[in-house]
Amino acid sequence: MSKRIGMEIALAAAEVAALCRPDVIAAYPITPNTHIPEHLAEIVAEGHLDCEYLPVESEHSALSACAGASAVGARVFTATSSQGLLYMGEIVPIIPAMRLPIVMALGNRALSGPINIWNDHSDVMAVRDMGWICLFAANGQETIDMIVQAFKIGEDHRVMLPVLVNLDGFQLTHVVESMIMPDQEEVDKFLPPRKPYATVHPDNVVSMGTLGLPEIYTEAKKAEDEALINSKKVILEVWKEWEKTFGRKYEPIESYKTKDADVIMLTVGSMYETAAIAVDQLHKEGFKAGLLNMKLFRPFPADELKAAVKGARVLIVTDRAVMCGGAQAPVCAEVKSVLYDEPVRPAIVNEIIGLGGRDVRVDDFIKMFKKAATADKVKPERAYEIYGVRSS
Amino acid sequence: MKGIVENFDLYAPKLVDKEEYFSSGHRACQGCGEALAVRLMCKGLGKDTVITNATGCMEVISSLYPTTAWKLPWIHVAFPNSAAVGAGVESALKVLRRKGKIADRDVKTVSIGGDGGSVDIGFQAISGSMERGHNMIYVCFDNEAYMNTGIQRSGATPFGASTTTAPAGAASVGNKTWKKNMPEIMVAHNVPYVATACHSYPIDFINKVKKARSVKGPAYIHCLAVCPTGWRSSSDTCIKLGRLAVETGFFPLYEVENGKYRLTIEMPKKLRPVEDYLKLQGRFRHLTPDQMKQFQERVTLEYKKLMNKVKYSKSWLEM
Ligand SMILES: Cc1ncc(C[n+]2csc(CCOP(=O)(O)OP(=O)(O)O)c2C)c(N)n1
Ligand code: SF4
Ligand SMILES: [Mg+2]
Numbered sequence: 001m002s003k004r005i006g007m008e009i010a011l012a013a014a015e016v017a018a019l020c021r022p023d024v025i026a027a028y029p030i031t032p033n034t035h036i037p038e039h040l041a042e043i044v045a046e047g048h049l050d051c052e053y054l055p056v057e058s059e060h061s062a063l064s065a066c067a068g069a070s071a072v073g074a075r076v077f078t079a080t081s082s083q084g085l086l087y088m089g090e091i092v093p094i095i096p097a098m099r100l101p102i103v104m105a106l107g108n109r110a111l112s113g114p115i116n117i118w119n120d121h122s123d124v125m126a127v128r129d130m131g132w133i134c135l136f137a138a139n140g141q142e143t144i145d146m147i148v149q150a151f152k153i154g155e156d157h158r159v160m161l162p163v164l165v166n167l168d169g170f171q172l173t174h175v176v177e178s179m180i181m182p183d184q185e186e187v188d189k190f191l192p193p194r195k196p197y198a199t200v201h202p203d204n205v206v207s208m209g210t211l212g213l214p215e216i217y218t219e220a221k222k223a224e225d226e227a228l229i230n231s232k233k234v235i236l237e238v239w240k241e242w243e244k245t246f247g248r249k250y251e252p253i254e255s256y257k258t259k260d261a262d263v264i265m266l267t268v269g270s271m272y273e274t275a276a277i278a279v280d281q282l283h284k285e286g287f288k289a290g291l292l293n294m295k296l297f298r299p300f301p302a303d304e305l306k307a308a309v310k311g312a313r314v315l316i317v318t319d320r321a322v323m324c325g326g327a328q329a330p331v332c333a334e335v336k337s338v339l340y341d342e343p344v345r346p347a348i349v350n351e352i353i354g355l356g357g358r359d360v361r362v363d364d365f366i367k368m369f370k371k372a373a374t375a376d377k378v379k380p381e382r383a384y385e386i387y388g389v390r391s392s
Numbered sequence: 393m394k395g396i397v398e399n400f401d402l403y404a405p406k407l408v409d410k411e412e413y414f415s416s417g418h419r420a421c422q423g424c425g426e427a428l429a430v431r432l433m434c435k436g437l438g439k440d441t442v443i444t445n446a447t448g449c450m451e452v453i454s455s456l457y458p459t460t461a462w463k464l465p466w467i468h469v470a471f472p473n474s475a476a477v478g479a480g481v482e483s484a485l486k487v488l489r490r491k492g493k494i495a496d497r498d499v500k501t502v503s504i505g506g507d508g509g510s511v512d513i514g515f516q517a518i519s520g521s522m523e524r525g526h527n528m529i530y531v532c533f534d535n536e537a538y539m540n541t542g543i544q545r546s547g548a549t550p551f552g553a554s555t556t557t558a559p560a561g562a563a564s565v566g567n568k569t570w571k572k573n574m575p576e577i578m579v580a581h582n583v584p585y586v587a588t589a590c591h592s593y594p595i596d597f598i599n600k601v602k603k604a605r606s607v608k609g610p611a612y613i614h615c616l617a618v619c620p621t622g623w624r625s626s627s628d629t630c631i632k633l634g635r636l637a638v639e640t641g642f643f644p645l646y647e648v649e650n651g652k653y654r655l656t657i658e659m660p661k662k663l664r665p666v667e668d669y670l671k672l673q674g675r676f677r678h679l680t681p682d683q684m685k686q687f688q689e690r691v692t693l694e695y696k697k698l699m700n701k702v703k704y705s706k707s708w709l710e711m
Contacts, residue, residue: 023487024480050491052483057520061476064517067469068444068480074488076480094469193493200465200481202440202499207460209468216457 002182002246009140010173012181013079013105014039016144018049019187020103020151023074023194026054026065030084031117032169033107037079063088063095063102070100071208073196075151078102081169082109082123089127095162096131097224098209101154101194102162104132105147108269108320109169110356118357119169121269121320125330131224133163133231134298138254138272140177142295143167145248148182148191152238155194159231166297168270170357182246190245232299252301253308254293257283261290263369264309264346265316268294268331271353271360275318278365289369294331302338309339315346316372318353322386329384347376350384358388407595409435411463418461419453423627425618425634426450426533429591430504433531433615434464436601437502442481443467446474446505446514449540449619450533471509475530476517478503482528500605501528507548508538511574522581522610529604529611532574535619543622547572550642551690552683553675555622560678570690578612579648585611587647587656591618592634596645596656603647616643624674636669641695652707653698666691 005012014036017025025044027037044053052069056062062078070076080088085106095102111122128134133153137143143165150163167173182190198206212220232252239250256276258264267275272293282289292308294301309315319329327333332350339345349372354360368387413434420427430450434441445451445468454461455468469477482501488494503521505514510532518530537555538544544557549567552560560566578586585607589597597615604611618634620627637643641663645656666688670676679687 023491023493024483026480026483050487052487054479054483054524056476056479057516057523060473061479061517061520064469064473064476065480065483068467068477068482069484070480071467071477072442072481072484072488073493074484076484090470091473098469200442200467201485201494202442202465203495205463205465207455207462207466210455210457210460211452212457 002180002186004178005181006176006178008035008174008176009143009167010035010107011039012140012179013143013147013167014043015181016147017077017105018043019182019184020077020148020191021049021075021193022051022077024052024054024066024069025077026056026062026069027078028056028059028062028080028084030059030081032109032119032173033079033081033105035173036105036107059084059087060091063091066102067091067095067098067100070102071098071200073194073199073201075155075194076102079105079107081107082111085123085127086111092127092132093130094209096228097220099160099227100162101160103147103150103154104162104164106164106166107169107173108166116356117169119171120355120357122322124164124166125321128298128330131161131228132298133161133228133235134166134296135163136166136269136295136297137172138270138293138295140172140175140179141248143172144179144181145242145246145250148187149238149242149250152191153231153235156234157197159227159234160197161227161231166269171270186245190241229299232301235296250295252294252296252304254295255308256291256293258290258292258308258312260288261312262288263314263316263373264290264292264312265318265365265369266292266294266331266335267318268297268320271318274360274362275365278362278369281362282366282369287369300334300338305335305338306342309346312346314349314372314375316349316351316368318351319384320352320354322352322355327383332384349375349380352384352386353388355386364388408598409438411435411439413437413439413463414454415461415463417459419456420449421621421627423620423630425591425630426506426535427453428630429533429597429615429617432591432594432597433504433601436598437464437500437605439464440497440499441465442485442499442501444469444474444477444481444501444503446509447471447540448506448509449535450504450506452540472513473517474503474505474509474514475521478528478530479521479524479526482526486527501526502531503528504531504533506539507532507534507536508546511547511572519581522578522583522612525609527609529601529613531613531615533615533617535617535622536571537622539619539622548574552679552687554678555675565683566675566678575612575614575648579651583610583612584650585647587613588643588645589613589615590634590638590643590645591615592631593638593645593657600647600656622675624677625672629672633669633672636664636672640664640666640669640691642666642669642691644695644698646698646702650708651705653701653705655702663695
């Protein structure tokens with residue numbers, strides 16, 4: 001039976017990853033995800049999990065080893081952050097192209113430089129278009145749940161893709177929360193052992209990772225794109241089943257007080273819970289604020305987004321990364337592109353917040369809401385604002 | 393010459409697996425020593441093998457989708473990571489066998505790469521995989537430059553070779569450094585079986601592959617592979633050049649078992665002058681007599697260093 005626990009979220013992530021019975025784990029330490037592979041190493045060392053644990057010499061090798069293991073048919077888990085993800089960078093796009101299911105917990109951290117170990121989304125945004133399914137946890141419970149879901153989604157033969165489970169560095173990884181942890185029996189029932197589709201093994205000889213000339217590359221990319229788009233059906237199925245089994249509901253975009261909302265804010269990740277407090281306070285003042293949180297970022301939930309913002313006068317899109325020299329920040333660029341064809345759409349404000357661990361408090365969200373309230377009449381000077389930049 | 397071929401026909405089938413695991417029809421250049429070496433390696437390995445391949449000539453010429461030259465299970469992921477992919481394959485084979493999810497028999501993981509993919513960009517991954525003691529073989533096919541991308545120098549390019557990134561010119565001898573001694577580095581990793589090989593000595597190579605396969609733990613083979621395209625040599629001299637590399641002492645064939653060095657091919661008392669080897673290759677065409685002499689001195693020194701190890705090294709198991 002599931003039981004309530006109080007635990008650091010990174011440790012809980014490791015515990016639940018172990019319950020998924022991975023065959024191979026390969027990881028390399030980097031703050032703030034480190035506690036995940038450390039705790040898994042401990043679980044293996046104590047004999048609680050039968051698994052090959054590879055303390056590799058780099059993230060590049062971590063993801064490469066995961067690729068090899070997944071190709072043999074193993075259930076594979078890894079974790080990293082920031083520079084570690086970029087050090088894997090060369091291998092990141094190859095994994096989905098080869099249709100290798102791997103689950104990666106990404107403790108989101110700012111990219112260097114300056115070197116900074118704290119939270120934002122510049123790491124994941126750098127790989128957002130490389131073909132991985134991308135989930136964002138808003139809290140510890142979602143971290144636990146999404147890790148189990150991720151294996152089931154990624155290993156499904158209709159999907160066969162790697163899954164990134166994003167959890168904000170420190171804000172989530174290092175926070176002790178009250179969570180419900182499923183037990184082994186429940187996880188086993190929800191997540192049967194992986195049945196690989198094709199494997200590198202002499203019993204069925206295949207060549208994997210062959211060379212694609214111009215005659216085939218376009219088709220290969222199209223197939224990969226379709227696979228990711230089509231994975232949404234399975235994601236929704238898995239979430240339905242999760243809700244039925246565990247009673248916790250998941251949807252691509254979660255909404256809070258958006259009915260009749262005048263100004264809606266969109267968050268991604270753990271900022272959601274702080275922003276929700278701001279929304280409550282604004283309601284007390286009679287300000288009709290609403291809140292959306294994007295849990296599914298890839299494949300992008302375009303239809304859900306369109307439905308979620310219907311009726312709002314202004315939409316504030318928060319971003320946790322700068323798209324240097326770009327037209328917009330990454331999440332907002334995509335939101336705008338989705339809403340462009342809508343006959344009626346809200347005015348859109350783009351706030352880049354919480355870079356490199358900068359606190360964003362309830363007050364800040366209230367300020368953003370109030371400032372944005374007139375955005376449909378007075379167009380903001382710039383397409384995006386980096387919020388809270390100190391001027392002296 | 394005719395006699396040797398007749399003898400070979402008589403004995404080779406008894407010594408060598410007739411099965412082809414690396415089939416013809418691939419796109420290697422005429423006279424490619426690397427493709428021949430891969431074919432020989434596969435014969436030594438046999439069917440219960442998984443190959444991981446680094447990007448490079450061998451991957452490109454063998455795997456043009458939708459064709460493949462490989463009759464062994466084969467995976468390519470990227471350029472620097474063949475050994476790391478191999479570590480993952482080996483680990484997965486081990487754990488899935490232990491859990492009864494795959495057949496209960498030995499399947500060997502063999503990671504391969506060119507010199508660039510091994511001694512340069514893939515170095516870290518090899519070092520890690522060997523140090524962690526994975527039960528796998530790594531075979532470096534050393535054609536002494538990045539051939540796939542157009543003959544750029546690598547850490548394995550010998551002194552004086554003209555390459556596209558270390559060209560010979562009025563102010564340059566070409567490549568200025570000596571070959572990185574990768575086998576030695578592998579010995580320093582406490583790899584229990586390390587060997588050098590060359591396609592021009594097929595039985596020696598195949599035997600080494602078989603020996604490496606029987607090791608429980610990591611094994612490393614460094615195989616010199618003649619590349620007519622990059623060496624600017626005529627394709628019909630491929631086998632001859634491999635033999636000259638050995639006979640001049642430039643690339644002696646040896647193995648290191650638990651630290652004990654042993655020559656596997658009998659060397660002539662007096663080595664052939666290295667010039668015999670160099671003069672057949674356009675990449676050394678520009679060398680002056682002085683530079684040839686410098687080359688010869690380095691070969692002699694390296695050979696002496698090796699012979700010293702052959703003479704004095706002892707197996708760790710006997711210490
Ligand atoms: C990260 C990365 N850098 C560079 C390349 C380009 N590249 C592909 S193969 C190759 C050289 C391969 O040389 P080597 O390993 O010696 O193999 P060979 O082709 O000579 O057999 C290079 C530089 C690449 N594919 N990936
Ligand atoms: S360039 Fe050299 S190594 Fe590459 S296929 Fe041609 S001969 Fe072989
Ligand atoms: Mg090469």
